[in-house]
Amino acid sequence: MALTPYQVIFWVSLLLAPQSWGASMYELALDNLAGGQEIELEDYANKMLLVNFFEPECSWCLKQMRDLEHLSNECSAHLQPISIGVHGDKQALKRVVYRSKIDYPAGLPPKSIWPLIASFRATPVTVLTDTQGEPIFTMHGYIPYEKLRIALQDYC
DSSP states (O other): OOOHHHHHHHHHHHHHHHOOSSSGGGGOOEEEEEEEOOGGGGGTTTTTTEEEEOTTTOHHHHHHHHHHHHHHHHHHHTTTEEEEESSSSSHHHHHHHHHHHSSSSSEEOOOHHHHHTTTTTSSOOEEEOTSSSSEEEESSSSSOHHHHHHGGGGGG
């Protein structure tokens, strides 16, 4: 199957992104920002995860979350978005989740990944995993829905 120019640019830029995740994302448990039980990422085993890190005062983060919601509606059989709030107090992060109107899980990170989060220069940051929860690559900055959809079309 031939790749479109958007796919080539997208995948090359992602492959050049630094790899700093060493463990399976399925091992993480998040404090649920929508209330309720803890979010166990192992509940999404055998799906590719799109783990999005967002901040309270980041308009691009809110836009990325809404685009991931749209993608989730089309690709739910194979892809699972997860948003993780960083660099803000819990109430401010809860407000972002409420304003975003997402239906997919959003939570607070466990302390085990705080050192990795501290290395983020800016948000949004989105990590794509394989079906074993192993990070494949990290995307820095906002990725428009159209580009995400084209790049991930084989998984939808």
